[in-house]
Amino acid sequence: MEATHNDAPRGNGRPASGGRTKFIIGGLLILAAVGYLIISSTQAAAQYFLTVEELESKASSVGSRNVKVSGAVVGESIAYDPQSLTLSFTIANVPGDIQEIEASGGLAAALEAAVMNPSAARIPVVYIGPKPDLMRDQAQAILTGHLGEDGIFYADEVLLKCPTRYESALPEQSG
Amino acid sequence: MLANLGFAVLVITLLVSIYGIAAALYGARTGREAWVLSARQAMLLTWPLVTLSALCLVALLVTNHFEVEFVYSVTSRSMPGYLKATALWGGQAGSLLFWSWLMAAFASAAGLRRWDRDREFLPWVVVVALVTLAFFLSLIILFENPFARLWAAPAGETIKAMFAPSGAVLVTPGDGQGLNPLLRHPGMIIHPPMLYLGFVSFVIPYAFGMAALITRRTDDRWIRVTRRWTLVAWLFLSMGLVLGGRWAYDVLGWGGYWGWDPVEIAAFMPWLTGTAFLHSVMIQEKRGMLKHWNMVLVILTYCLVIFGTFLTRSGVLSSVHAFAQSAIGPAFFGFIGLSFAASLALLLSRWNELRGENQLTSLLSRENLFLLNNLLFVSILVACFWGVIFPLISELFTGQKVTVGPPFYERTTGPMFAGLLLLMGIAPLSAWGRTAGRSLGRLIVWPLAASLVVPLGLALSGTHNPAALLGFWLAAFVTLVTLSEFWRGALARRRIYKEALPVALWNLAGRNRRRYGGYIIHLGVVLMAIGIIGVELYQQETQGTLAEGQQITLGKYVMTYDSLAEFNAPDDRLVARAVTTIYRDGQKVAELYPRRDFYYVSQQPMTIPGVYSSLEGDFYVLLVGWEPIGSSGATFKIYLNPLINFLWGGSLVFILGTLVAAWPDRERARATARVPAGALAQRAK
Known part of the structure; x- marks a missing residue:
C-alpha cells in the first residue's frame, strides 16, 4: 500500500535547537485558548434549569433573564390559535430530584401525579410557533424562555418528551 | 414456543x-x-x-x-x-x-x-x-x-x-x-443499524490495542492489523450521524438537522476520538511516535462507544432522566468505569515500553500538524463532554441546576472546527520530520492568494458576516490545496509513465488509496462545511395563514395555497394534506404537499414537510394548522435553508472517500515491483 510513498524518513531525529520549549509553549497556548473558550462560553450560555416551584419562588431574583423550566403539560389547558400560531398551556410542578421521581414510581408516574394534583405549583405558558407534535397531556415539557411581569412564562423553545411512549403502559387484562 | x-x-x-x-x-x-x-x-x-x-x-x-x-x-x-x-x-x-x-x-x-x-x-x-x-x-x-x-x-x-x-x-x-410514528421513516430504519455498526466495529481495534499491551508487542503491528476495521467503524459511525441528521430534518419539522441534544452528542463523541485516532495512528506508523496517545484514544473511543450505546438507546426524545429508572443504568456505568480503569492501569504498566522512536523537531512538520489536529479534536470532545455534564457539576457545587444550550456548543466548537479546516489546508503541503518554512511558504502562497478571491467577491456582493467570510475562505483554501495535490500527483505520473491525465489521476488515487481517499474525505468535509455555514447563518423563515388561492413570499420564492384534503390512510392514521405551488422568480418550479398525519392508536400527530430542493437550498414548508370543515384557511411555517444540499452531497463524497481509503489493495505486489522505491512520491512533492 505504501510502496510508492516514501516521504517519511524513519530513524532517530535529533531534537532541534530550542528543544522542547517551543512545543510546550505552543501546547500551553492552545490549552489556554481552549480553556478560555469553554469557560467564557459557559458563562455566556448558562441558563438556570428550574422546576415550576423554584421558578415561582425565585421570580424576583430571576427577573426577565432567560431560564429553562421543566414541568408536566396539563392536557385540558392546551389551546392553539393557528391564525397567530399562538400556543398556550399550563405546566405543573414535577420534582427536580431524581430520587424523588424514582420514589413516586418513575417519570411517567411523576408526570401523571403532577397533573392530577390540584395543589401542585402551576404556571401558564405562551409560545409562538407551530404546535409541536408531542404536545399532549402529561408530556414532560422543557421550556426555554423568560417569566413575564404578568406571571406568564414566554417560551422561545419547547422540548417535549413522552416517557410513556417508551415504557408502554401495560395493557388492561383482556383474557 | x-x-x-x-x-x-x-x-x-x-x-x-x-x-x-x-x-x-x-x-x-x-x-x-x-x-x-x-x-x-x-x-x-x-x-x-x-x-x-x-x-x-x-x-x-x-x-x-x-x-x-x-x-x-x-x-x-x-x-x-x-x-x-x-x-x-x-x-x-x-x-x-x-x-x-x-x-x-x-x-x-x-x-x-x-x-x-x-x-x-x-x-x-x-x-x-x-x-x-x-x-x-x-x-x-x-x-x-x-x-x-x-x-x-x-x-x-x-x-x-x-x-x-x-x-x-x-x-x-x-x-x-x-x-412510535416518529420512528416510521426510512432514515430511522437504517440510522440505528449504521450507528451500531460503527459502535460495534470500534470494539475490534480496542481489542487489538489491549492485546498488544498485554503481550508487550507494542510496535505498530496492532495498528496495521486494525487499520481497515477502524476505517469501516468510522465510516458506519459517520453515516449513522448523517442519517440521524437527515431524519431529524425530514421528520422533526423544525427545519434543522442537529440540535446539540445530549443523545446526539453521545453518538458524536466516539466519532471525535475515532477521527483523532485515524489521524494519529499515521504518525505512529511513519515516525514511531505518540504510542501512548494512540492507546489513550482507542481506550476512550471504546468507553465512549459503550456510553453512547447507553445514552442513544432510548431513541429520539428520551433523556438520561428517563433512563435512570431502568436497572441497566448502574450496570452500564459500572462496566464503563471498570473497563476504563482496567485499560488505563494496563497502559500505565506498559508505559516505558511505549516510548517514541522520534521526537518532534519542527513546528511545521506534518507530525506536529497532525498533533495539533488531535488536540483540536480532543478539545471539541472536552467541550461536548463539559456541556453534557455541566448541569450535574453545577448542581453538585451550587445546589442549582444550570444548563448550557446550543449557543455554548456553537461558540466553543466553531473556532475549533475552523482551526481543523485550516490544518486541512496546510498539512497536505508539509513534510514528515522537518518542513522548511520557506518551501512550505512557496507551496502555500498560490492557493492562499487564489482562495482570497472568494471572500473578497462575497464581501463585494454584500456578504458581511465575518464568520461566513472566514468559513467560505477556508473552504476555498482547502479545496484549492487538495485539488492541487491531485493535480501535481497526476502531472508527475504523466511525466514519468507517459500516462494520459485521467489514467494518471485514476492510478494516482488507486496506488495510494489511503492518502487520496483521505483527500476526497477532506473535500466532502469542505462541502458539508459550506452547507452548515449556509443553514446556520442564512436560514430565513416566515409564517402565515392563507385562504385558498392566496400566496406568501419568502426570499425569491412565492408559495400559493391551492387546496387541502383530509382522508384516512390504511395504517390507522388520519391525513391532512395541503396542495401548494412554488414559484421561483415568477416561474413555477414545484408542487408541494406538506401534511400532518394523526395516528389513532398512539394519539400522536406527525408533521411532514413539503420540500423543494435545489443546489441553491431548500424551500421547506410545514402545515401548521387548518380549518377542519369548509377548508377556508390553512397556516404554514416556511423555512429557506440555503446551501443545505451541500451538506447531504458532501456526506456522499465523504463516504466515497472513506471507501477509497478502505478498499483492499490488490496491486500491491505489482506496484512494488515496478516503481523504484519512492521515486514517484519524491517527485510528486
Whole structure:
C-alpha cells in the first residue's frame, strides 16, 4: 500500500535547537485558548434549569433573564390559535430530584401525579410557533424562555418528551 | 414456543461466551494452543447462536405475538411487514439484542481472519470481544429481556415476566401499541443499524490495542492489523450521524438537522476520538511516535462507544432522566468505569515500553500538524463532554441546576472546527520530520492568494458576516490545496509513465488509496462545511395563514395555497394534506404537499414537510394548522435553508472517500515491483 510513498524518513531525529520549549509553549497556548473558550462560553450560555416551584419562588431574583423550566403539560389547558400560531398551556410542578421521581414510581408516574394534583405549583405558558407534535397531556415539557411581569412564562423553545411512549403502559387484562 | 427458544439460546450464548473467555485466559497463561483454538471456536459460535435468537424475536414481531411484551410495545397489526421486522431496534430490549448480534458478527469476523503473523494476540482479542458480548447478553437476560411475556396475576394486575408467576395466566392483547410514528421513516430504519455498526466495529481495534499491551508487542503491528476495521467503524459511525441528521430534518419539522441534544452528542463523541485516532495512528506508523496517545484514544473511543450505546438507546426524545429508572443504568456505568480503569492501569504498566522512536523537531512538520489536529479534536470532545455534564457539576457545587444550550456548543466548537479546516489546508503541503518554512511558504502562497478571491467577491456582493467570510475562505483554501495535490500527483505520473491525465489521476488515487481517499474525505468535509455555514447563518423563515388561492413570499420564492384534503390512510392514521405551488422568480418550479398525519392508536400527530430542493437550498414548508370543515384557511411555517444540499452531497463524497481509503489493495505486489522505491512520491512533492 505504501510502496510508492516514501516521504517519511524513519530513524532517530535529533531534537532541534530550542528543544522542547517551543512545543510546550505552543501546547500551553492552545490549552489556554481552549480553556478560555469553554469557560467564557459557559458563562455566556448558562441558563438556570428550574422546576415550576423554584421558578415561582425565585421570580424576583430571576427577573426577565432567560431560564429553562421543566414541568408536566396539563392536557385540558392546551389551546392553539393557528391564525397567530399562538400556543398556550399550563405546566405543573414535577420534582427536580431524581430520587424523588424514582420514589413516586418513575417519570411517567411523576408526570401523571403532577397533573392530577390540584395543589401542585402551576404556571401558564405562551409560545409562538407551530404546535409541536408531542404536545399532549402529561408530556414532560422543557421550556426555554423568560417569566413575564404578568406571571406568564414566554417560551422561545419547547422540548417535549413522552416517557410513556417508551415504557408502554401495560395493557388492561383482556383474557 | 419461539419466545422460550429465543431466550434459551441467549442463555446458551452467554455460557459459550463465558467458556470462551475462560479457555482463552487458560490457554494464554499455560501456552496451550488447543485451549486458545477452542476459545476461538467459541467466539465463532456466538454469531450463529445470537442470529438464531434474533430470528426468533423477528418471527414473533412479524407474526403479531402480542403476548410478548416487547412485540406488544413496538408493533401493531396495521404496520407493514418490513416495519414490524425492523421494529427489532425500535425499543430498548430489542436493540440490545440487535447490538449483541452485530457484536457477535464482528467478533466472528475477527476470529476468521488469518492469524499466522500475530498468533499471540488471538486469546486476548477473544477475551475482550467476548467480555463485551457477555456484558450485553447479561443485560438482556437479567434486565431487558425482549422475550418476556404478559401475565394476568390472580389479583387482576398485569405482570411482565419471562415465566408464568404462580397462578397467572398468559395475556394476549388483541393488538399492539405500534411503533412510535416518529420512528416510521426510512432514515430511522437504517440510522440505528449504521450507528451500531460503527459502535460495534470500534470494539475490534480496542481489542487489538489491549492485546498488544498485554503481550508487550507494542510496535505498530496492532495498528496495521486494525487499520481497515477502524476505517469501516468510522465510516458506519459517520453515516449513522448523517442519517440521524437527515431524519431529524425530514421528520422533526423544525427545519434543522442537529440540535446539540445530549443523545446526539453521545453518538458524536466516539466519532471525535475515532477521527483523532485515524489521524494519529499515521504518525505512529511513519515516525514511531505518540504510542501512548494512540492507546489513550482507542481506550476512550471504546468507553465512549459503550456510553453512547447507553445514552442513544432510548431513541429520539428520551433523556438520561428517563433512563435512570431502568436497572441497566448502574450496570452500564459500572462496566464503563471498570473497563476504563482496567485499560488505563494496563497502559500505565506498559508505559516505558511505549516510548517514541522520534521526537518532534519542527513546528511545521506534518507530525506536529497532525498533533495539533488531535488536540483540536480532543478539545471539541472536552467541550461536548463539559456541556453534557455541566448541569450535574453545577448542581453538585451550587445546589442549582444550570444548563448550557446550543449557543455554548456553537461558540466553543466553531473556532475549533475552523482551526481543523485550516490544518486541512496546510498539512497536505508539509513534510514528515522537518518542513522548511520557506518551501512550505512557496507551496502555500498560490492557493492562499487564489482562495482570497472568494471572500473578497462575497464581501463585494454584500456578504458581511465575518464568520461566513472566514468559513467560505477556508473552504476555498482547502479545496484549492487538495485539488492541487491531485493535480501535481497526476502531472508527475504523466511525466514519468507517459500516462494520459485521467489514467494518471485514476492510478494516482488507486496506488495510494489511503492518502487520496483521505483527500476526497477532506473535500466532502469542505462541502458539508459550506452547507452548515449556509443553514446556520442564512436560514430565513416566515409564517402565515392563507385562504385558498392566496400566496406568501419568502426570499425569491412565492408559495400559493391551492387546496387541502383530509382522508384516512390504511395504517390507522388520519391525513391532512395541503396542495401548494412554488414559484421561483415568477416561474413555477414545484408542487408541494406538506401534511400532518394523526395516528389513532398512539394519539400522536406527525408533521411532514413539503420540500423543494435545489443546489441553491431548500424551500421547506410545514402545515401548521387548518380549518377542519369548509377548508377556508390553512397556516404554514416556511423555512429557506440555503446551501443545505451541500451538506447531504458532501456526506456522499465523504463516504466515497472513506471507501477509497478502505478498499483492499490488490496491486500491491505489482506496484512494488515496478516503481523504484519512492521515486514517484519524491517527485510528486
